[in-house]
Amino acid sequence: MTTPSDPSLDVLLSERRHLLNLAYRLLGSLTEAEDAVQETYARWYALSRSQQDAIRSPGAWLTTVAGRICLNLLGSARARRETYVGEWIPEPLPGHSELIGGPTGGAAVDPADRVTLEESVSLAFLVVLEAMTPAERVEFILHDVFCHSFAEVAEIVGRTPAACRQLASSARRRVRDARPGATDHSIRRGQQAGLVGEFKQAWEAKDIDALLGLLDPAATAVADGGGLAVTFPDPIEGGEQIARTWMELARRRPESMTFSERTVNGRPGLVAEQDGAVVTVFAFEVAGDRITHIWVVRNPEKLRHWAES
Known part of the structure; x- marks a missing residue:
């Protein structure tokens, strides 16, 4: 006798690639991204069944938790990199990588502000992200790359939607200043x-x-x-x-x-x-x-x- 699959479990597992995509772009390290995703799922399974059932969108909940974990890790990473021997470069990945997937956020982003998932995983782009503050980086990746609304991002970074718009503007200036010729x-x-x-x-x-x-x-x-x-x-x-x-x-x-x-x-x-x-x-x-x-x-x-x- 076969046991019917749990639809909620299928939804949770289907989110893993999206979370890994997000965490790698936020942290610049696949190793740290894998740890962040593992911690995200650990927090989900630490909830009681009634708490899990009360969450209307498990995918949105996982993204919010992963974003907060990465935001905290970015703050501590800055301190660690001050003691790093020599220059720090994001971890390079072979090939086109499975870490190029479709966005799962629900907000529309102005095409002028849109950064493709493919470009956002390039090493040149990840280096530019390193110059951003943790809040700028999280806001920029979630909104301009993964198309989450400012309201959704505000919940993750603990700021108002208006403040998130200012973070987005600042982040875009950094990108334009660092890569003025990056167009086609x-x-x-x-x-x-x-x-x-x-x-x-x-x-x-x-x-x-x-x-x-x-x-x-x-x-x-x-x-x-x-x-x-x-x-x-x-x-x-x-x-x-x-x-x-x-x-x-x-x-x-x-x-x-x-x-x-x-x-x-x-x-x-x-x-x-x-x-x-x-x-x-x-x-x-x-x-x-x-x-x-x-x-x-x-x-x-x-x-x-x-x-x-």
Whole structure:
């Protein structure tokens, strides 16, 4: 005899992907996002059955709780990152990732303010989010990305809807100031694939002139080793300095290290492998026909999902 499935349980489980999507964009770490989602479900199951039955929308309840958990974690994360060794870069994910899903919020968002789920998971975008206050980040992701109303967001961040509108305005200014050329994402992605491939070829050929032609003169490169892997400690400013640094890296490259073009958070990037293990992930941002930013992640704790891909 089979036991009929519990419809409420099916609803709860169907929300997990949405919660993971939300938490990763809020925290910049899939590991922390998984912990936040687990804590969200633990709080649901800590309720009595009568308390659960009294909740009209379990999905909305889970989103509210997850948002509050992430808001608290963002506050403590800032303190932890002050003691982090070197630069902190969000955790990169392989491929387009299952963390690109449809929005589940009910509010309509002005297309001018809309940020697509695909763009919001790119490493370049996650880096911009790091400059926001915890409240700005939560408001921006919930409203502009996941289409929740200001009233819904206000309940999560503990502010009025009017205050949430101000947070949204401030967050959008940060995005515009940090990424003034980010407009046509499909074209930029196609250009990026070509530029990343040319960058790999020039690097492997130790062709510094070719590298200089691919890098914006004002380009920057940032590396994250977390004190667990050797890398350059400070951001590198300027295309010429980056090209020279990459030439030095090419000369020091172990024979067993190989490079491959891979998709990083839905965008073309590079991955270095040594003895079959991923040791470095390179993410890029492109403006026009030049590379403007390179992020290098070598912290092995942020590469565990690459071993599983």
